[in-house]
Amino acid sequence: MxxxxxxxxxxxxxxxxxxxxxxxxxxxxxxxxxxxxxxxxxxxxxxxxxxxxxxxxxxxxxxxxxxxxxxxxxxxxxxxxxxxxxxxxxxxxxxxxxxxxxxxxxxxxxxxxxxxxxxxxxxxxxxxxxxxxxxxxxxxxxxxxxxxxxxxxxxxxxxxxxxxxxxxxxxxxxxxxxxxxxxxxxxxxxxxxxxxxxxxxxxxxxxxxxxxxxxxxxxxxxxAAGFFSEINVFASEVHDGMAMTPLGPVKSPDIAERAAVSVAVRHSGVGVVEAGKGSPARIVARRFLGMEEHVTLAVPDGGDRVEARVRAGDVPAGAREVGLVVNEKDILVFES
Missing domain, CATH: 3.40.50.300 (P-loop containing nucleotide triphosphate hydrolases)
Structure with a gap:
């Protein structure tokens, strides 16, 4: 029609x-x-x-x-x-x-x-x-x-x-x-x-x-991915079946070598853990939302910010230096 x-x-x-x-x-x-x-x-x-x-x-x-x-x-x-x-x-x-x-x-x-x-x-x-x-x-x-x-x-x-x-x-x-x-x-x-x-x-x-x-x-x-959940989006390129992101390498096995990709990571799939575990990051802002907290983080390369939604109380008050871990089920890769 x-x-x-x-x-x-x-x-x-x-x-x-x-x-x-x-x-x-x-x-x-x-x-x-x-x-x-x-x-x-x-x-x-x-x-x-x-x-x-x-x-x-x-x-x-x-x-x-x-x-x-x-x-x-x-x-x-x-x-x-x-x-x-x-x-x-x-x-x-x-x-x-x-x-x-x-x-x-x-x-x-x-x-x-x-x-x-x-x-x-x-x-x-x-x-x-x-x-x-x-x-x-x-x-x-x-x-x-x-x-x-x-x-x-x-x-x-x-x-x-x-x-x-x-x-x-x-x-x-x-x-x-x-x-x-x-x-x-x-x-x-x-x-x-x-x-x-x-x-x-x-x-x-x-x-x-x-x-x-x-x-x-x-x-x-x-x-479609962004319409159904809040996502971080990172521009990258595939090398040897992997796309590099501020949260570490992401498997991209079905995408051609050197292809430009967008890597989407759901906010809810980013976990904030104690420093020394996962990828290093620093908390730059946090907002209490009742059952959850919305946390904005900076990563060492100084480029993209990372947004996370975590259960309220899981990240200690006053914490600055932390680590980030990602649930693989919350990572989506699309050719750009």
Missing amino acids: HHHYGKRHILRGVSLQAEPGEVLCLLGPSGSGKTTLLRIAAGIETQTSGRLVLNEREISGPDLSLPPEKRGIGLMFQDFALFPHLTIIDNVRFGLTQLSRKDGRGEAMVALERVGMAHHAMSYPHLLSGGEQQRVALARALAPRPGVLLMDEPFSGLDSRLKDAVRIETLAILREARATAIVVTHDAEEAMRLGDRIALLRNGQLVQTGTAEDLYHRPADLF
């Missing part, structure tokens, strides 16, 4: 498939094309070229573009978009236009019961908390029983303390409803918590698709 806004090429050959009952997360930074892809799927915009197929039926292509209400696709907005003048049950019933008033209210109540909000059926949106409004919006999106549910940054408006609980509830509801869902997010941790699979986008192109484990342990490139 391709899409343009004037001369701007927004989507560049993106091809994706969501399996029945799957939660697929579209992940990427601002401007990567995730929301545009969602709007095209919903029928709010029409792609420049390419096809959309739902349950083996083309819903948008060169010769056809069904309107949003005929696609069998539900859309849940990040601001929930509840009508303030309607009761909760009438908000949920709003999209059930093909049913009688009685049948529509019955289906709306079923949807509200599914999300645990039936007792608020006669309330108005302003009386509900953010998490409760989110559940009502989910009930409204699920009530017509869409073939696919699209969710655009559905948790971005929630208090950080509320997000985890609401994400867990939402995922449980989607599983219970056996809904196929496509969720847009810019938060890698959120994508890993929610998604059966993750599609990582950058500049309108698909970088990598797979499970959370695939993208974390086997990132396709340096961008």
Whole structure:
């Protein structure tokens, strides 16, 4: 699929498939094309070229573009978009236009019961908390029983303390409803918590698709590695199957001799130990983060700084001269 806004090429050959009952997360930074892809799927915009197929039926292509209400696709907005003048049950019933008033209210109540909000059926949106409004919006999106549910940054408006609980509830509801869902997010941790699979986008192109484990342990490139964890990046060159870094030599057996490489080392993979062990380093800054500390270190060559995340209390207060050790599982090598 391709899409343009004037001369701007927004989507560049993106091809994706969501399996029945799957939660697929579209992940990427601002401007990567995730929301545009969602709007095209919903029928709010029409792609420049390419096809959309739902349950083996083309819903948008060169010769056809069904309107949003005929696609069998539900859309849940990040601001929930509840009508303030309607009761909760009438908000949920709003999209059930093909049913009688009685049948529509019955289906709306079923949807509200599914999300645990039936007792608020006669309330108005302003009386509900953010998490409760989110559940009502989910009930409204699920009530017509869409073939696919699209969710655009559905948790971005929630208090950080509320997000985890609401994400867990939402995922449980989607599983219970056996809904196929496509969720847009810019938060890698959120994508890993929610998604059966993750599609990582950058500049309108698909970088990598797979499970959370695939993208974390086997990132396709340096961008993917940096999106899923904080990393130190060192420029190097391969000699005799090794790349030299401020943390010592790194095995690079599958890369050509003298090839330029970028060596990524996760902050969490750098251990700070007592002086005399590992590679020598000096602490130049440290920040207490509760369960962890973020430590910035200088190494003898005076070049690159090394960043580490360690368990709070593991590095003695006032320590300056230390050693560094690295977990090999947290080292990734990419050809530059």
